[in-house]
Amino acid sequence: MAIVYALILVLGLVLFAWVGIQGLGMTYLFGVVFPYTAMVIFFLGVLARLLKWSRIPNPFSIPTTGGQQRSLHWIKPAGMDNPFTRGQSLLRLLSEVFLFRSLFRNLSLRLADQKPQLTFSSAKWLWLFAIFFHYALFVTLFRHLRFFTNPVPWPVNMAETLDGWLEVGIPQILVSGLILLLAVTLLLARRLLIPKLRYISLLNDYFPLFLLIGIAGTGALMRYVLGIDANSAKQLAMGLISFKPVVPEGTGPLFFVHLFLVCILLAYFPFSKLMHAGGIFFSPTRTMPNNSRAVYHQNPWNYPVNFHTYRSYENEFHDKMVEAGIPLDETAPPLNGKD
């Protein structure tokens, strides 16, 4: 059911934008008010979330170790998977952020049909889809900088040139956008086809996927099928970024739908699971070095507890200890009058 609601929700948003522009002509609302609002929500929301997380302490040093510890000098430690220094932890974190290191470990389980037997094999599909998706998204976003800069910096131009390496189609096909659409579709297909995943998936999981399909889809439609006056789009973008908003003629309703979905994504981001992008930097099992025996780690809210002291222990077992010839604490007072 969640998937249906998510689809309806995104289609509703598309319709809302379409009617708003085509029917009611509210270009200023969709071209200026919503983008600004979404940006404000995004930046303040993300900032608030990061601040909230950063204020909560890590009371204990709890890295998950994925390899040999540093101990004796002749045993080779697994620096990145079991970091000892801050530098190594940073390396580990970067390997998670840029290479999805942990996901690369993924295994799939197989139950034998005939006899009770389990086997495991490498399963890199999720890793592959995720890498495709995130990098394609990054390149696509980076390319969009050309709408917000004048003159367009050379790296952005180069990205676009490289992105068009296929050198087919007019306008030239940009690979990142297609991979983005494909990867999001595959991630969605995974959720639908694997029973375990379907079982755990929520509206919160389907909604951003449909939203991204909507954004990438309208983007591709504009570029390859219906066409768009890119200059008008750039005019609007430059107006927004320079705080002198203008709503040029001729961008067409599809552009506003695209923009509106992006606004929704931005506004939704800080309150959703999409914050995993920031959260990974705060995840103690991945960010902390495994040096808790070498370096003292303080818990800011540590409080004393009334543990059972040796003195009261000796008080209770005094006679039995004497009888068993276990030495007593000299500083303890004589007990039971037997000493």
Added chain:
Amino acid sequence: MSNHLPEPEELARIHLDMSASGWMDTPAVLREGMYCHGVQGKNIEAVGMPNPRDWRVEDDDWQLPEDWHHIVMEGLKERLHRFRSLQIFMDICVRCGACADKCHFFIGSGDPKNMPVLRAELLRSVYRYDFTRAGRIMGKMVGARKLTKAVIREWWYYFFQCSECRRCSLFCPYGIDTAEITILGRELLNLLGLNIDWIGAAVAKCHHVGNHIGMEPQTFKESILFLCDDIQEITGIKIDPSFNRKGAEILFVTSSGDFYADPGIFTCMGYLMLFHQLGLDYTWSTYAAEGGNFGLFTSHEVAKLLNAKMYAEAERLGVKFILGGECGHMWRVIHQYMGTLNGPAGFLETPVSPITGTRFDHAASTKAVHICEFTSDLVHENKINLDPSRNDHLRVTFHDSCNVARGMGLLEEPRYLINKACNHFYEMPEETIRERTFCCGSGAGLHAGEDMELRMRGGYPRANAVRNVRELHDVNTLACICAIDRAAFPALMDYWVPDVRVTGVHELLGNALIMDGECERTVDLRGEELPTGPAKQSAEDVSLRNAVDIPEGA
């Protein structure tokens, strides 16, 4: 033991299919054999925890305190402010499913709520409802639900079906650690007096008497001396260890599994023999006798309460550092928690091996060294002589204990020792060892008798891997460095892979250790006859194995 333990063939028929209804609409059915007894009131009272009472899991009414809802909500709020892990893990899961089939309890039971992601959702759903606006408004659609008494039952059932092994955390792209979820989930349950008795009783005894099994000082001493008698019978050497001795250089602490039950006691004999051979200036303590810490399975506070004795005793006795025996969660606590909980231990010194002079700088703050680190150093510096042929009747594989594998990274040291003490060592499939090791199925305080089906199910992936090397290499010995493993594995092996014995690494070492003035050994530490005849064949085995290890062109 549970009366309803199915046959292995039946248990192995696992269905990983999901139910038709969503998980929130599928009420938890508490199945006998899959849970432990509820904690007795006296065991809660013993450590001053709230809401003590006797209650039965089977009862419809668990006699929750009147304001149970408020207690849990306040408890959750407090923990969200205290543990970044909890807040982050509540917020960032994307439900990618990478963790789903990594959990041994899910693999062995097929129960969807044993998928780590769902175990966390059990708590996350309540968090969403009470701490996020979207959850409050949209409810079930966004995975939010109200906290009800049924939810409390569900939490109890599933948070005590997790052994905090952290395997899921290794595979999670964000490192979401179900052990944290379970530890904090159990803390919340403990606010309502809902522990299990297997943990609660051990905690109470450890707090009061000094070890999980409630062994009083004189009995503790007797047990150790009893092991010394056995050693004398086998080796002809009389060992006279000291107890609560002030001025000793080292305080040795191990978990109670090592001094009261077969097969842990054979490992303990290994320690005693090694220390005697070295002439080590060390002492046992009857007061801080317990290395294990069932407090970790209860709450951080109780973990601190029990752990505090270790430093207190080290300070009282005036030792230089602490040496710790083979135990899994004991080392999770020492390695990742002890310094923070009860340190810094300024009264101790950076550990230096009195035999080799090696400084253990990696333990400079906590001042506690793992016995496998200590002994590996000895062997590497040629300070002890080993005759591995005495273990030639054993074909050994090694189980990495979850806590030292994923909460520390002690992977090579025990392997180094096994290779030096044995001629026949075979690794299980690589997906099931080292950091990817599977839990014994009984960790985190679940190795009771009444939950035997749970244990056999949870231990199935591990047993399956043992069976693999049994079939391939005729392995007959499962070595480990964890007292819960040694307590739990014999039953697991009997059930899934009969005729595989369970041993500690220092038992193997004790067998192989050549002691000054010993008589000719005819039996191993278990009193079983040693292999006779020339050790020629095994020597060839070793050279062959070494030859294979040498890289080409070297």
